Amino acid sequence: MNGKEQEREESAGFREKLQSALPPLGNAEPRRDLWPLMRQRIAEGRKPLFSAAVPWLSRVPWFDWALLGLAGAALLFRPGLIPALLYHL
Amino acid sequence: MDVLARFAAGDVESFEPLFRRYQGQVYRWIMRIVRDQTAAEDLTVETFWRLYQSRARLDPSLNCGAWLRRVATNVAIDHLRRAQPMQPLVAEPADDRQVDCVAQREMRVRIRQAFAELSPRLRVVAQLALIEEESYQGIAESLGISLSAVKLRVFRATRILRKKLEECGVKP
Numbered sequence: 001m002n003g004k005e006q007e008r009e010e011s012a013g014f015r016e017k018l019q020s021a022l023p024p025l026g027n028a029e030p031r032r033d034l035w036p037l038m039r040q041r042i043a044e045g046r047k048p049l050f051s052a053a054v055p056w057l058s059r060v061p062w063f064d065w066a067l068l069g070l071a072g073a074a075l076l077f078r079p080g081l082i083p084a085l086l087y088h089l
Numbered sequence: 090m091d092v093l094a095r096f097a098a099g100d101v102e103s104f105e106p107l108f109r110r111y112q113g114q115v116y117r118w119i120m121r122i123v124r125d126q127t128a129a130e131d132l133t134v135e136t137f138w139r140l141y142q143s144r145a146r147l148d149p150s151l152n153c154g155a156w157l158r159r160v161a162t163n164v165a166i167d168h169l170r171r172a173q174p175m176q177p178l179v180a181e182p183a184d185d186r187q188v189d190c191v192a193q194r195e196m197r198v199r200i201r202q203a204f205a206e207l208s209p210r211l212r213v214v215a216q217l218a219l220i221e222e223e224s225y226q227g228i229a230e231s232l233g234i235s236l237s238a239v240k241l242r243v244f245r246a247t248r249i250l251r252k253k254l255e256e257c258g259v260k261p
Contacts, residue, residue: 017196017200018204019220021197021201022124022201025221027117029116030113030129031130034108034112034116038108038134041134041135042138042141
């Protein structure tokens with residue numbers, strides 16, 4: 001057996017081993033008709049969400065919004081903080 | 090008039106026959122890459138969603154099957170990148186029913202683990218070439234890379250797999 005033949009045989013053996021662990025899925029079929037899912041996706045895509053319409057909104061982390069909310073609430077209930085805040089700005 | 094041409098011309102109603110014609114083909118291709126039925130279903134829908142969105146820019150003379158396969162490949166690779174990198178690949182359920190000796194079962198687990206540890210770009214090529222025995226040319230077209238790049242990736246993936254398996258005590 002020459003070197004190339006041996007190499008080819010080893011390669012075939014290696015492939016067989018891999019296929020015994022991960023059998024080929026050449027003929028896999030969907031478990032159900034996917035059209036209803038597709039129709040739903042199209043329906044969802046047609047009405048843009050607020051964050052999709054204003055893309056930068058979805059990029060702001062939630063804790064920034066929470067911080068902004070807390071600061072707003074603090075200023076609303078303790079208006080005396082406003083001059084202090086302005087001073088520090 | 091061909092269904093794709095009608096769709097590209099703005100006939101949205103022709104999307105359903107187009108979807109039904111290619112859904113099996115796209116699903117099978119994605120399944121070969123992700124090996125997960127639920128993910129493959131979602132990714133099939135995502136692939137067709139991209140076709141739906143790009144209907145205004147579609148060239149009616151394009152090869153729809155090839156276009157969908159290329160988009161499906163990108164969608165599947167994105168999924169692999171997002172998924173848990175160490176999650177072992179799933180074998181066919183029938184495979185586990187076979188009466189098997191412990192050593193062989195262990196070897197199969199190691200092989201699945203080694204595959205799962207490959208980077209997505211090597212894993213896709215390795216799965217398609219070594220497991221599904223797709224032609225290198227077909228893989229190159231689906232990934233939008235050259236034939237020599239496919240050969241190089243198969244070579245690298247094989248080398249990594251062999252090394253990993255040797256480290257685990259499996260003789261490749």
